[in-house]
Amino acid sequence: MSTHLGFASNQSRRCLPSVAKPRNGSPFDPTATRWTFHDGIATVSLNFGSLEWASPALIESMKMVLVWYAEHASAGQLKSHFYKLRRLVDFIAEQRGGEVHEISGTDLINYRSSLRPSEECLLGAVASCLKKWHALQIPGVTEDALRFLTQVRLKGAQKGKAVLTMDPESGPFSDIEIQAIQDALNGSYAAGSLDLGDYVLAWLFILLGQRPQQFALLKICDVIASQRVDGSLEYIVRVPRIKQHNQTHRDELKERLLTPSFGRVLYEYARTIEQRFEAVLADPKQAPLFPAERKPVDQPFELAYHMTSYSLGRRFTQVVKALKVWSERTGTELHITPTRFRYSLGTRAAKEGHGELIIAELLDHSDTQNVGVYVKATPEIVERIDRAVALRMAPLARAFAGTIISDDSEAIRGDDPISRIIDPRFDDKLKPMGNCGRNGSCGFMAPISCYTCNSFQAWVEGPHEAVLAYLIAERARLMTEADVRIAKINDRTILAVAEVVRRVRKVRKEAADGC
Incomplete structure (x- = not known):
């Protein structure tokens, strides 16, 4: 046994190169205890010193395998295999009660037995690495281990559970939640x-649902404005494809058409970034669309000043979390992750009747094997919203953004008659719903849009019950006469009006009780 281990160690040392060259990253020394390098826009740091129960021979063999992954696969795969191998070695050491020299079939059988059914995917994920290990003829994985992996059927990770169950913490956002995020985003930007x-980063996630790595790879030259035949401008963003076999970063770009309103904002933003890099780069159009505060060390020249995918994802998450948007499903602040916006895009596409091919195209999948879950998740149960439901949900959604006042005397612009919001559909005596605290026209349809605006000051004596009755009746009519998506377009406004009704009732009750 000791002779075999000595051979393994010597062969590994003989074969382990002095320099490894990742497919998309900077060279690094694979003989070091800690591997640290940039793989395109990803930062990789693997500490082999944390493998405290692996023998030196096994560590060197593991390095040989992981060098192959560094040079032929993505940084994500490399890191995933490292951490899953470390977990496996830690388990084997605990079972054996000492240092681990090799991985045997018995070890894998015991490891599988220790996993819950939902965790079996952990062994399935590391199985491909162990098979590659053996195929490379690197010592450390025994023949009986390979036989076990070849004969056993292992469960993969359950795909799409969060989508299928519409999980309120990790699944797609509801239509009301997405609308709340959009309103908060626009309101925060308008307020300065x-x-x-x-702002544009958040909207790209909402509209395109791509991965953080794809947005981190964007350059100024990817935002294009072209003139149509009628003279109007068409705005396009070219999104780099990732997870494509045998391709480096930005080898393939996919054009995404943007709405004119957002496209114009994004194009103007891109021009400001281009101007910032005129004195920094020879071609400022090669500057990143979302630049890092400082140039990362050892970053490839063609990706200079690009943020890492982790940093960009964290920046986006922090931006949306700061909006403090509440969920009508949980009554708490929304749990924000980039993945949830991706799930939401796929779910919305399925609701609109698009098939698997279209959804795969939208989510930048090369095939349809992972998008069927979106189609299976629909058709969803059409939520029934009546007065009672709206009043129960209203406190959870926190859709009403304004304040409650008694009359003009408490209004910000009480001395300005134009600030009064009146609609004869809801009160033939022209009783105001409230006042607008904003100077100048907002361009939205009053009074319906007012209830989700933070400039709205609702009167206690306003005809809010009539507004709520009108919106619920209109929703019911559209449910039978039009598309469900159109019928649900004012759902968040219904909850906002219901919250005003609920709070006004409370104010009146307190007044009647002499409080």
């Missing part, structure tokens, strides 16, 4: 509390 770069 949100940076333009953060």
Whole structure:
């Protein structure tokens, strides 16, 4: 046994190169205890010193295998295999009560037995690495281990559970939640509390649902404005494809058409970034669309000043979390992750009747094997919203953004008659719903849009019950006469009006009780 281990160690040392060259990253020394390098826009740091129960021979063999993954696969795969191998070695050491020299079939059988059914995918994920290990003829994985992996059927990770169950913490956002995020985003930007770069980044996630790595790879030259035949401008963003076999970053770009309103904002933002890099790069159009605060060390020249995918994802998450948007499903602040926006895009596409091919195209999948879950998740149960439901859900959604006042005397612009919001559909005596605290026209349809605006000051004596009755009746009519998506377009406004009704009732009751 000791002779075999000595051979393994010597062969590994003989074969382990002095320099490894990742497919998309900077060279690094694979003989070091800690591997640290940039793989395109990803930062990789693997500490082999944390493998405290693996023998030196096994560590060197593991390095040989992981060098292959560094040079032929993505940084994500490399890191995933490292951490799953470390977990496996830790388990074997605990079972054996000492240092681990090799991975045997018995070890894998015991490891599988220790996993819950939902965790069996952990062995399935590491199985491909162990098979590659053996195929490379690197010592450390025994023949009986390979036989076990070849004969056993292992469960993969359950795909799409969060989508199928519409999980309120990790699944797609509801239509009301997405609308709440959009309203908060626009309101924060209009108030000047949100940076333009953060604003366009957030909207790209909402509209395109791509991965953080794809947005981190964007350059100024990817935002294009072209003139149509009628003279109007068409805005396009070219999104880099990832997870494509045998391709480096930005080898393939996919054009995404943007709405004119957002496209114009994004194009103007791109021009400001281009101007910032005129004195920094020879071709400022090669500057990143979302630049890092400082140039990362050892970053490839063609990706200079690009944020890492982790940093960009964290920036986006922090931006949306700061909006403090509440969920009508949980009554708490929304749990924000980039993946949830991706799930939401696929779910919305399925609701609109698009098939697997279209959804795969939208989510940038090369095939349809992972998008069927979106189609299976529909058709969803059409939510019934009546007065009672709306009043129960209203406190959870927190859709009403304004304040409650008694009359003009408490209004911000009480001395300005134009600030009064009146609609004869809801009160033939022209009783105001409230006042608008905003100077100038907002361009939205009053009074319906007012209830989700933070400038709205609702009167206690306003005809809010009539507004709520009108919106619920209109929703019921559209459910039978039009598309469900159109019928649900004012659902968040219904909850906002219901919240005003609920709070006004409370104010009146307290007044009647002499409080």
